[in-house]
Amino acid sequence: MLSGKTALVTGSTSGIGLGIARSLAEQGANIVFNGFGDAQQIEKLYTEVGEHFGVQTAYHNADMSKPAEIAAMMAFATEKFGGVDVLVNNAGIQHVANIEDFPAEKWDAIIAINLTSAFHTTRLALPGMKQKNWGRIINLASVHGLVGSAQKSAYVAAKHGLVGFTKVTALETAQTGVTCNAICPGWVLTPLVQKQVDDRAAREGTSNDVAKKALLAEKQPSGEFVTPEELGALAVFFCSPAGNQVRGVAWNMDGGWAAQ
Numbered sequence: 001m002l003s004g005k006t007a008l009v010t011g012s013t014s015g016i017g018l019g020i021a022r023s024l025a026e027q028g029a030n031i032v033f034n035g036f037g038d039a040q041q042i043e044k045l046y047t048e049v050g051e052h053f054g055v056q057t058a059y060h061n062a063d064m065s066k067p068a069e070i071a072a073m074m075a076f077a078t079e080k081f082g083g084v085d086v087l088v089n090n091a092g093i094q095h096v097a098n099i100e101d102f103p104a105e106k107w108d109a110i111i112a113i114n115l116t117s118a119f120h121t122t123r124l125a126l127p128g129m130k131q132k133n134w135g136r137i138i139n140l141a142s143v144h145g146l147v148g149s150a151q152k153s154a155y156v157a158a159k160h161g162l163v164g165f166t167k168v169t170a171l172e173t174a175q176t177g178v179t180c181n182a183i184c185p186g187w188v189l190t191p192l193v194q195k196q197v198d199d200r201a202a203r204e205g206t207s208n209d210v211a212k213k214a215l216l217a218e219k220q221p222s223g224e225f226v227t228p229e230e231l232g233a234l235a236v237f238f239c240s241p242a243g244n245q246v247r248g249v250a251w252n253m254d255g256g257w258a259a260q
């Protein structure tokens with residue numbers, strides 16, 4: 001379905017971004033990977049995805065908190081593949097603390113990486129997408145783009161902001177072949193969440209398994225984690241012709257979290 005197209009997935013060296021990159025590659029898209037990690041492991045990862053799915057892959061190490069590096073990454077994608085057809089704004093970080101204890105530099109980093117980076121990638125991708133009259137912008141928000149949780153002020157603010165930005169992007173592209181939507185996952189067991197599981201296990205003196213169950217029981221009625229593969233399938237749907245008129249939605253895949 002996506003052969004001949006190029007997808008750029010920010011923060012795709014791990015977790016959800018990697019799952020979505022694999023799902024898009026399975027549909028034939030060339031992939032530009034981005035994110036942090038060990039250089040050798042990253043090279044292995046993008047080479048393997050390319051070989052496994054028979055697509056071209058590349059990697060750019062832009063730091064999503066740095067607008068100049070984001071611009072360099074977008075230029076790299078254009079040089080390498082002639083532009084970005086599917087943009088997945090996925091890179092994100094978390095920090096958990098009460099507002100009065102929240103380090104100001106963590107607030108700035110979360111807003112920059114989880115929200116402002118999507119403005120920069122989107123503003124740079126849109127001219128090419130509009131010219132081709134086809135494009136898909138998929139913003140990885142969160143169920144925290146729809147509801148709040150204590151101790152996550154910066155994250156919840158950034159994700160609500162990203163849902164708002166998604167709506168405006170969808171309106172500005174409404175009469176084109178470019179669509180923009182947000183995905184709002186509940187708990188997904190990635191390194192970002194594993195850290196919260198570990199912290200909880202240490203705080204409560206329980207095992208990792210008990211901490212995982214407690215985390216789910218608090219918020220996610222299904223009692224099951226969402227998987228990167230399930231989120232990848234939703235991203236593929238947004239890219240399909242059936243998604244042509246799906247515009248500006250914030251689609252939660254959250255085991256019932258936001259239904260409460």
Ligand code: NAD
Nearest residue numbers: 011013014015016035036063064091092142187188190192
């Ligand atoms: P993760 O920690 O597994 O992956 C995050 C990715 O972002 C990694 O590739 C990392 O290298 C990259 N990254 C971090 N800072 C970066 C920076 N400054 N520049 C470039 N890349 C950077 O996390 P994840 O759980 O896969 O999260 C992916 C997205 O999904 C995030 O936006 C997160 O907020 C969102 N999300 C996650 C969950 C969950 O339960 N895991 C739920 C809802 C939303």
